[in-house]
Structures are given as structure tokens and as C-alpha cells.
Amino acid sequence: MRRGNLKAWTDNFFMGRLVYTIRPAAPGDLKAVYEIEQAGSRLWKPEQFTHELDIPFSLFIVAAHGISIIAFAVAWDVRDELQILNIGVLPEYRRMGIGVALLNDIITRADSAKKVYLELREKNDAANHFYNTCGFVQIGLRKNYYPDDNAILMEKVINH
Numbered sequence: 001m002r003r004g005n006l007k008a009w010t011d012n013f014f015m016g017r018l019v020y021t022i023r024p025a026a027p028g029d030l031k032a033v034y035e036i037e038q039a040g041s042r043l044w045k046p047e048q049f050t051h052e053l054d055i056p057f058s059l060f061i062v063a064a065h066g067i068s069i070i071a072f073a074v075a076w077d078v079r080d081e082l083q084i085l086n087i088g089v090l091p092e093y094r095r096m097g098i099g100v101a102l103l104n105d106i107i108t109r110a111d112s113a114k115k116v117y118l119e120l121r122e123k124n125d126a127a128n129h130f131y132n133t134c135g136f137v138q139i140g141l142r143k144n145y146y147p148d149d150n151a152i153l154m155e156k157v158i159n160h
């Protein structure tokens with residue numbers, strides 16, 4: 001899927017009494033997205049999020065609860081591979097299934113991906129559990145990939 005197409009859709013979700021939508025990110029969402037990043041991984045600078053809006057093969061989506069942005073996900077859709085680059089949910093909205101919904105949504109919107117890849121900090125237990133729950137398996141380890149941590153490489157095979 002290319003960015004032009006990303007503008008055309010909005011998905012609605014109902015989790016108990018929480019109603020939220022998943023839609024393509026827009027420039028006006030970036031401040032809130034960066035605040036979510038600061039409350040989570042704290043790996044990306046604001047410019048990286050801004051840049052993703054201009055990359056033709058980048059899928060950048062947000063979850064919105066009313067006017068509030070509560071989560072985001074970024075992935076690169078390149079040929080038959082989807083690379084998950086970043087995902088974050090506001091702390092007060094975690095463990096409600098929003099991360100899974102975002103991941104499923106972004107995978108569904110990939111053009112022709114057969115495999116999904118990602119790397120994450122070995123010490124990030126929550127994300128490790130999360131991705132295992134979502135069907136990812138570890139396929140490698142990059143020692144000292146981060147200044148203070150190793151990176152785990154994970155893969156998920158998808159069936160369209």
C-alpha cells in the first residue's frame with residue numbers, strides 16, 4: 001500500500017466502553033505521537049516521525065480516542081517484507097488490545113508482504129511477550145545493537 005491510499009480509510013473499534021478509530025497519521029498527530037514515544041521506548045526523535053510521513057513505502061497509523069491520539073505504529077512495506085519499525089500505546093491505554101489491533105491493521109494494509117520482521121530490545125519484556133502473543137518468533141540476536149542492550153530479531157509469516 002502506498003501513502004496516497006492511506007488517506008482513504010478509517011477503521012472503528014469498540015473495546016468495552018472504549019471506542020477508538022485507527023487511521024493514517026497526519027502532521028497534526030505528530031506532537032501526540034512523540035509524547036507516546038517519550039512515555040514508552042524513547043528511541044525516536046521527533047524528526048524521525050516527521051520523515052516517515054514523506055516516505056512512500058512507510059505505513060504510519062494512529063489510534064484515536066475522540067480527539068486524543070492514544071497509540072501509533074510505523075512499518076515499511078517493501079516488496080514481500082513488512083518491517084515493523086515502532087509501535088507505542090499510551091500507558092493508560094495498554095493491555096486493552098490496542099497494540100494487537102494496530103499490528104493487525106498495519107499487516108492487513110501491507111501490499112504483498114509474506115513475512116513481517118522487527119527488532120526489539122532484549123530487555124523489553126513487555127514487548128517480547130506482546131510480539132510472542134502476536135505470533136512472532138525469534139530468528140536472531142544482534143549483540144550490543146543498542147548502546148545498552150542486545151536486539152532480538154523476530155519474524156512472523158503471514159497468510160493473505
Ligand SMILES: CC(C)(COP(=O)(O)OP(=O)(O)OC[C@H]1O[C@@H](n2cnc3c(N)ncnc32)[C@H](O)[C@@H]1OP(=O)(O)O)[C@@H](O)C(=O)NCCC(=O)NCCS
Pocket residue numbers: 039040041085086087088089090093094095096097098099100101120124125126127129130131133
Ligand atoms: C508493547 C506495547 C505496544 C503493547 O501494547 P498494548 O496495547 O498494551 O498490547 P495489547 O493490549 O494488545 O496486548 C496483547 C497481549 O500482549 C501481551 N502483553 C502486552 N503487554 C504486556 C506486558 N506488559 N506484559 C506481559 N504481556 C504483555 C499480553 O499477552 C496481552 O494480552 P492480555 O492483555 O490479554 O494478557 C505497549 O506495552 C507499549 O507501548 N510499550 C512501550 C513501547 C514499546 O516497547 N514498543 C515496542 C517496541 S517497538
